[in-house]
Amino acid sequence: MSYVRNLWKGRIAGIEGECVDKSGVKQELIDEFFKYGTLSDDPCFKCFIQCINFKLGFMNAAGDIDAKSMAKAIDFVDLSIAQKCTGIVEPNPCQKAYLVAKCIYSDVSKQLSLKQW
Numbered sequence: 001m002s003y004v005r006n007l008w009k010g011r012i013a014g015i016e017g018e019c020v021d022k023s024g025v026k027q028e029l030i031d032e033f034f035k036y037g038t039l040s041d042d043p044c045f046k047c048f049i050q051c052i053n054f055k056l057g058f059m060n061a062a063g064d065i066d067a068k069s070m071a072k073a074i075d076f077v078d079l080s081i082a083q084k085c086t087g088i089v090e091p092n093p094c095q096k097a098y099l100v101a102k103c104i105y106s107d108v109s110k111q112l113s114l115k116q117w
Contacts, residue, residue: 001037001109007075009034012052019051037109039102043094050097063093065100074104081107 012019020027025044032038039045053059058070067082074082085103090096 001112002035004076004108004112005034005037011074012056015052015055019048019055022051023048037105039098039105041098046094046098049101050094053097053100059093059097061093063091063096065096076108076112077104081111 016030019025020030023044025042025048029040029042029045030048032040050059050063053065053070054061056073057066058073059065065086067079067086070086071077071079071082081104085100085107088096088099088103090099
């Protein structure tokens, strides 16, 4: 999964700083995800994920997520995973973004372990 996380990190390189500033997340929480796959339940980290989703055009201000756009743009996320995970119902956009990220990370991990990466 470290290969996948590195691809994902590259995808957000141009907007990471802006979302760090906007969310107030500690850089070490972001680093822990990209190095080890740790998804912190810190509220600022959740809003960082929401900001990333918004900036990449996957999530609107109301918290709705476009599964097709997400599947096209994120490496190793196919449409079935995106549709399953974006179907999560949660009124708080930061919490929803976090739950979707957890779901996607879990499903991609399972998918890759079946392929014996």
